[in-house]
Amino acid sequence: MTGSLVTLLLVVVTALILRWRRPACYWMTFGVTLAALRVAVRYASVMDACGLTVPPARWRLSLARMTNRPVPESRVPRILRLRPTRTGLVLRIKLRPGQDAFDVASATDRLRHSFGMYGVTSRELRSGIVELRMTGYDVLRRVQMPAETGPAPMRIPVALREDGSVHYRDYRAVPHGLTLGATESGKSVYQRNLVAGLAAHDVALVGIDCKQGVELFPLARRFSALADNPDTALELLEALVQHMEDVYQLIRSAQRITVDVPDADIAAGIWDLPADIRPTPVVVLVDEVAELALFATKDEEKRRDRIVTALVRLAQLGRAAGIYLEICGQRFGSELGKGITMLRAQLTGRTAHRVNDESSANMAFGDIAPDAVLAAIQIPTDVPGIAVSGDSTGGWTRIRAPHTSLRQAVNICNRHADRTPDVPALAAFRPAVAPLASATAPLTKAAPTTA
Template identity: 85%
Template sequence: MTWFMVAVVVVVAAAGLLRWRRPAWYWLTLGVALATVRVLVRYASVMDACGLTVPPSRWRLTLARVANRPVPESRPPRILRLRPSRTGLVLRLKLRPGQDAFDVSAATDRLRHSFGMYGVTSREVRSGVVEVRMTGYDVLKQVQMPAKTDTRPMRVPVALREDGSVHYRDYRTVPHGLTLGATESGKSVYQRNLVAGLAPMDVALVGIDCKQGVELFPLARRFSALADNPGTALELLEALVSHMEEVYQLIRAEQRISVAVPDAEIAADIWDLPDDIRPVPVVVLVDEVAELALFASKEEEKRRDRIITALVRLAQLGRAAGMYLEICGQRFGSELGKGITMLRAQLTGRTAHRVNDETSANMAFGDISPDAVLAAIQIPAETRGIAIAGDSTGGWHRIRAPHTSLRQAVNICNRYADRAPDVPALAPFRPTVTALPSARVPLSKTAPATA
């Protein structure tokens, strides 16, 4: 008996240490089995306590009365499937008549406490079927992307959601995006993951980095065009607009509209064109949009208006031509001048890291979901990388990108440097990578020593 007690203590201590130091390992070894038993045993009572049951129907009451049997109990939603995952449990429920998916969504916090899980989220799969995803530990504390992801052309896995699923940046579904974040909020790491995910694909990367190129120029070997000041940015954007018009002329010439051509083969964008003549898609990354919108003189104001106009034209017309915008900034508000709100309306995908003011969160999610605005302004300063991602449908998720250092991103871009396509319209802006001198440039003069 003594040895048995010692073994039990050792196992419990080892499980506690594993849960503390390696929560993912604990979940895969012990946590998933314990959580499954806990959910199945407590399911009926938890649903009843959370108000997710329906009273018996009239015919059941009548049958019980005729048969002189006890009154049947209220029924919870029927479990269609219970599937364990590497981060938690996925529970698919069939709702009873009279229940709504919002009832389950409103009770997720109570379900989290009752089942002893770290987090619970729900979504409606189809009419009458709700999927409840439960996480067994904090998956955003130390992000570990799964080994296999559903990667497709123009679809990049960039972060992990709080429910354990992968967050993708799909440009064919959400063509243009806006990413906001204050200094040291993790916005640059998110951008590096995006570039690293696009590097192996057949896509032309165009960067506009008005911070003298300190963010994007280290990745220059994979970029087809780069600009590090507003003047060059204007020329680059106008070249992109001209390139977009040429692509539309190509699409129009290859539409092949005739009686003999099936409807599915009529070209309306570059993805309907044959592979041998399809232009390469272009992703434009703007690192700090406020630097393009600020001006201090009349000449700079004229340049600013032309830059914003070009961005708006690319956002409005670029999708069918395979041109996608990724606008990043610390601050994004209407005080940046005319055209900013119009540009924001075209940016379907929204991602907000920690911001310094509520106005930026409102610009990101005010027209989507008030709950997303509240979640964005509540991100603490010590949790770098946590962000709120949403789109124009009103749905939003809490995400976190895996930490990717600048050296890792540079190595990936150098590895796929040969994948950078040569676009004739962007040739004047192709970055020239040269070796930097070893001597450091002094930032200030040293005062001569005096006796």
């Protein structure tokens, strides 16, 4: 008997320590079973308390009245599936007639409290089917990306969402993106994760880093073109515009629009072309867009207008040519001059890290997801990397990228340096890098011995 009590005590102490120090391990060992039991036992009473029930059908009431039986209880949404995950539970339910997905979304905070979970989010999969994703702990406090994230062309896992799912940067679905964030907000780490994820794909990386290249030039071995000042950036962007026009000429020559060609074989973009003639897609990363838009003299103003015009043209026409923009900055508003708001309107994917004022958050989400503005300005300063991500659909979510040091990003880019494509139009902007040191070479120079 004493041995059983000692064993039980050890199990309880282990569970408490894991819950405090390693919440992910606690969830996989103890939490997932306890949470599934709570949901199964409390489901009917919780749904009734949250107002997510419907009265019984009239024929059931009539039958109970005729047979002198008790009045049947209200009906709750039917459980289709309860699936455990590495971060929580996924509960899929079928709504009863008369219920709406908005009712479930409005009750998520009450469901979180009633089921004893850390967070609950809902989304409607199709008419009448709602999925509740429940997290058992704060998944954004210590981000752990899953080992397998389902690789796909131009679809990069860059962060973890607050519901425990992976946040992807899918360039084929959302061609252009805008990333805002104040100093020390985690914007650079997000960008490193993006470059590290793209490094393993067959894509040409083009970087514009007007901070003298301190952010992107360490990753130069994986870049096909780099610019570290506005003058070079202008030449590089205009070369990209010419490359885009050449790609469109290639697409036109390969369209083969004849009567006997099926509709699915008619090319309207590079992804419709055969693989043997398909141009390499290009991702353009601009580290600080304000440095391209600011000017102090008339000559700089002319240069600025040409830069913004080139960016707008790439944003409007680049998708079909396989050119994707990733614009980063601390602010991105109309004070940067004409054409900036036109460029921002083309950037569908929006990500905002911690910002210094509400107007900066409005620049990211004011025109697409007003609810996300409040979430962006509430990001605390002591958790760098937390961000709010949204798109033109109006939906948004909190995300956090795993911490990736500059050394880790450099190592990944060096490992995939052989994937760097040679784009003839960008050959003049290819960074000059020294060959990699041999693995057998000493890392430090030996000091001479003295007698």
